Amino acid sequence: GAVVSQHPSRVICKSGTSVKIECRSLDFQATTMFWYRQFPKQSLMLMATSNEGSKATYEQGVEKDKFLINHASLTLSTLTVTSAHPEDSSFYICSASGLLGQEETQYFGPGTRLLVL
């Protein structure tokens, strides 16, 4: 139980293009989904928190127009990196919470490696 998938697992794109990353909770309804980015040998940095049907809450310093988050259903959230630039290259990881009886626990996807050329 508590499986979260991410797609794609790896993406290479040209500078200026937009990239969409999907995060799905496969066997439970996620009331909340979180998006993180992680640089090599560093910790996870929370970018935003999203609840189904409402606008995402972004962390300080994260541009909401740059990183568009949509949480259309209880099992799907998407992150779109708009007009990507090389500095956006990173490992993006989503997590989902809301499993009955374990609401505080976050279940993570496998991550998406983004490389912007």
Added chain:
Amino acid sequence: SQKIEQNSEALNIQEGKTATLTCNYTNYSPAYLQWYRQDPGRGPVFLLLIRENEKEKRKERLKVTFDTTLKQSLFHITASQPADSATYLCALGGSSNTGKLIFGQGTTLQVKP
């Protein structure tokens, strides 16, 4: 500001020994603390959650302690195996009900056969 410290140096131990990882925090009063395992190029995997009113929690070969006075958690893996080699992250959750977690930078454990 809130700060979480995990030993940034890798921990190398011999198979069969007990590995002990430390997580210290300041300027924070977490309602709970979680430990995750992360393998290279993968997302973290949840291991254990311990609440502020709990002193210790166990799961198979894993044991976590939580001392809110010292503001410290210890994570133990007994009878360690090479397969336990990974980075272990501690994460703090607050009473604000947002569900947000603050992660430490992780400690890499290497278990040698």
